[in-house]
Amino acid sequence: MKAIAVNPTQRTVRLVGHADPGDPGSGQVRLKMRRVGICGTDREIAHFEYGTPPERGGYLILGHEGLAEIEAVGEAVSKMKPGDLVVPMVRRPCSHEKCRSCRAGRQDFCFTGDFVECGIKGAHGFMAEAGLDEPAYLVPVPASLAEFGVLVEPLSIAEKALEQVWQVQQRLPWSCDPREDRQRAWCHRAVVLGAGPIGLLGAMAMVAAGFETFVYSREPADSSRAELVRRFDARYISSTDVPIEALAEQLGEIDVVYEATGASSLAFAAVERLGINGVFVLTGVPAEKAPEAVESARIMRRLVLQNQVIFGTVNAGRGAHERAVEDLRRFADRWPDALRGLITTRIGLEQVPDALAAPGQGIKTVIEIAA
Ligand code: BGC
Ligand code: ZN
Numbered sequence: 001m002k003a004i005a006v007n008p009t010q011r012t013v014r015l016v017g018h019a020d021p022g023d024p025g026s027g028q029v030r031l032k033m034r035r036v037g038i039c040g041t042d043r044e045i046a047h048f049e050y051g052t053p054p055e056r057g058g059y060l061i062l063g064h065e066g067l068a069e070i071e072a073v074g075e076a077v078s079k080m081k082p083g084d085l086v087v088p089m090v091r092r093p094c095s096h097e098k099c100r101s102c103r104a105g106r107q108d109f110c111f112t113g114d115f116v117e118c119g120i121k122g123a124h125g126f127m128a129e130a131g132l133d134e135p136a137y138l139v140p141v142p143a144s145l146a147e148f149g150v151l152v153e154p155l156s157i158a159e160k161a162l163e164q165v166w167q168v169q170q171r172l173p174w175s176c177d178p179r180e181d182r183q184r185a186w187c188h189r190a191v192v193l194g195a196g197p198i199g200l201l202g203a204m205a206m207v208a209a210g211f212e213t214f215v216y217s218r219e220p221a222d223s224s225r226a227e228l229v230r231r232f233d234a235r236y237i238s239s240t241d242v243p244i245e246a247l248a249e250q251l252g253e254i255d256v257v258y259e260a261t262g263a264s265s266l267a268f269a270a271v272e273r274l275g276i277n278g279v280f281v282l283t284g285v286p287a288e289k290a291p292e293a294v295e296s297a298r299i300m301r302r303l304v305l306q307n308q309v310i311f312g313t314v315n316a317g318r319g320a321h322e323r324a325v326e327d328l329r330r331f332a333d334r335w336p337d338a339l340r341g342l343i344t345t346r347i348g349l350e351q352v353p354d355a356l357a358a359p360g361q362g363i364k365t366v367i368e369i370a371a
Contacts, residue, residue: 003128004352005059006045013046013353018061021132023072029080029138030072031088031131035150037065038355038365039197040262041120041285046356049287052121062352063127064090064119067141067149069370077135085145086138087152087325088126091315092116105136108160108315117315127352129369139321148328148339150366151201155324156316158202158258161281162209163320165256168279168309190256191216191247192234193270195225197364198283199260200342203234204331206258214251216244216270217261224341225363231338232331248273255279262286268294274308282312 003018024030042062045051053060070084080086093102094114101109119125141149174188188211192203195217206213213234219225226236242250244266253275259267262284272295274280302308316324331339344362347355348369355365 001129002349003061003124004063004349005061006048006051006053007059008048008051008053009057011048013062013356015350015353016059018128021130024074024077024132026074026076028074028132028134029070029077031068031086031133032071033066033068033126033128033130033369034085034146034371035067035369036063036126036367037150037154037197038352038367039065039154040360043356043360044287045120046353050120054116054122054124060119061124061126061128062119063125063367064117065150065153066126067146067152068126068131068138071130080135080138080140085141085143085149087141087149087321088118088131088133089137089139089318089321090117090120090153092118092123092137106317108317108320127349127367127369129349139318139325141325142329145325145328145332148332148343149325151197151328151339151342151364152321152324154197154364155201155205155328156320157198157283157313158205159320159323159327160316161202161258161283161313162205163323164311164313165279165281168311169277172277172307174277188212188255189251189253189275190214190258191251191254191270191273193217193257193259193263193266194261194284195219195229195236196260197342199258200225200228200363202258202260202283203229204232204335204338205327206256207233208327208330208334211256216242216247228338228341228363231341232335244269244273248275253278257281259284264289265292268299271299271310272302274302274306276306276308278306278308280308280310282310283314285314 005016091107093107094112099111116122190206190211192215215229216237218239221238229236257280259282264286345365
């Protein structure tokens with residue numbers, strides 16, 4: 001079968017012929033891959049800056065944002081059937097008995113670091129025509145979401161972040177929880193840093209959860225991204241109009257910042273704009289660079305005197321994937337055009353090596369593997 005493989009030793013990214021996975025074992029299912037999204041992580045792996053093949057010196061099949069159709073099921077599989085759509089989860093547990101998270105199915109919080117991630121670290125990914133998997137790692141997606149199901153994985157990152165925001169804020173009377181009281185929408189103000197797929201999907205989730213949501217990014221206020229933001233009832237602020245230092249004066253108290261740029265200096269400048277009792281979520285993974293000065297005393301002083309929390313978050317558990325499926329359904333009802341606008345390029349497997357070599361264009365590129 002055809003697959004996209006990165007070989008870090010030979011420094012190649014190629015369409016290869018990979019052995020067909022064959023029939024599913026008793027507890028397995030055979031997947032026909034329908035679509036796979038490309039993200040920044042794939043670009044880094046394709047530039048040999050990240051990523052680990054399953055065997056030393058071998059290649060890694062790329063792809064972690066998948067949407068697949070079940071083609072066949074093993075005899076012990078009862079809850080899934082051929083034709084069902086699923087999203088395969090990226091991270092798989094480590095094997096250490098002592099890892100409480102992995103043993104509890106929360107490998108997104110793995111303690112040992114010995115987890116694997118399909119298409120990223122130690123396990124093949126989804127840019128292939130077929131694969132074998134187990135129901136424990138597959139999230140069902142309704143047929144009505146065939147078009148957008150490929151966005152479940154990137155959205156699951158935001159869902160996990162939001163879940164933690166609610167958990168953290170249980171430390172205080174964060175009274176107007178809009179999930180309980182939709183009449184009191186806009187009781188919390190959120191700023192999303194960055195208008196890439198993670199930022200935009202995160203912003204949609206925040207609007208849907210009742211936040212007054214602002215997306216802050218470098219594209220001008222009359223750009224197509226800004227237009228897309230307005231289409232899903234968030235507001236757009238361009239860094240060319242409002243410097244980060246002026247953000248709080250412009251907006252008022254900021255309750256949540258959701259960082260989705262990976263730009264560390266912007267992030268630390270934004271930390272100083274966070275409001276009283278606020279929560280700052282980091283999701284971007286910056287490349288290493290030379291040390292930079294930050295106002296550590298000023299930041300620490302505000303963190304303490306204003307009860308603020310900063311946390312980082314990676315990957316997502318099953319619950320967050322399931323909420324991503326529910327939210328995508330809502331988004332598809334409420335803002336179908338905005339959702340469609342996120343997927344700006346569609347290509348075939350053959351075009352992936354060139355697409356990964358070229359600088360990223362548009363918002364989300366999706367590989368169409370099978371209809
Ligand atoms: C993926 C996550 C993964 C992370 C770190 C991201 O691009 O969406 O699932 O955990 O990279 O490897
Ligand atoms: Zn990703």
